[in-house]
Amino acid sequence: MFRNNMRRLEYTVRMTCKLIFGMSQTLVLNASYEPLNITSWRRAVILMIKGKAESLEEDQSYSIHCGQKLPTVIRLRYYVKVPFRDVSLTRKNILLRDNNSCQYCNHKGSDLSIDHVLPRSRGGTDKWENVTTACLRCNVQKGNRTPEEANMPLRRKPYRPLSNLNFEATRQIDSGKHKEWSKYVIGIAA
Numbered sequence: 001m002f003r004n005n006m007r008r009l010e011y012t013v014r015m016t017c018k019l020i021f022g023m024s025q026t027l028v029l030n031a032s033y034e035p036l037n038i039t040s041w042r043r044a045v046i047l048m049i050k051g052k053a054e055s056l057e058e059d060q061s062y063s064i065h066c067g068q069k070l071p072t073v074i075r076l077r078y079y080v081k082v083p084f085r086d087v088s089l090t091r092k093n094i095l096l097r098d099n100n101s102c103q104y105c106n107h108k109g110s111d112l113s114i115d116h117v118l119p120r121s122r123g124g125t126d127k128w129e130n131v132t133t134a135c136l137r138c139n140v141q142k143g144n145r146t147p148e149e150a151n152m153p154l155r156r157k158p159y160r161p162l163s164n165l166n167f168e169a170t171r172q173i174d175s176g177k178h179k180e181w182s183k184y185v186i187g188i189a190a
């Protein structure tokens with residue numbers, strides 16, 4: 001009986017660890033500190049053990065081995081050349097960049113539209129830095145004005161995403177899961 005209970009407890013602990021650690025992800029930076037990709041903590045630890053990466057940020061609440069804390073940001077010791085991939089300016093990608101939320105009032109819903117920060121009628125162009133996600137209400141309220149004129153400050157300045165990694169990193173930072181990533185990802189205000 002006692003043994004069975006112990007076994008069950010051990011199993012629960014093991015599964016909980018697996019669940020927590022399994023969900024935990026690590027941001028991988030190039031030797032130049034540019035974000036490269038997001039990987040599992042297991043792969044991050046392997047890179048560290050092999051001497052290929054160093055840990056920059058750690059989750060202090062989890063120890064993995066010999067006092068080593070769970071790495072949440074690592075940096076490669078060698079430089080990896082990455083070809084530049086332009087992210088196309090589409091409605092879907094703009095919404096993704098803006099975490100599917102109105103950049104004026106933070107509303108999330110199906111009534112999201114694309115707003116030109118400097119209105120098109122006043123020379124505003126279709127470029128990443130001039131388009132933002134706005135709910136219909138805010139879009140109508142802002143009308144033919146700039147955010148300053150309408151006294152509607154943007155929650156985040158529109159930026160050109162460097163890669164799809166930006167989207168995923170933004171999503172995780174916004175969800176509160178990996179706030180410590182924000183200082184390494186360009187275009188994201190902490």
Ligand SMILES: [Zn+2]
Pocket residue numbers: 102103104105106107134135136137138139
């Ligand atoms: Zn809004």
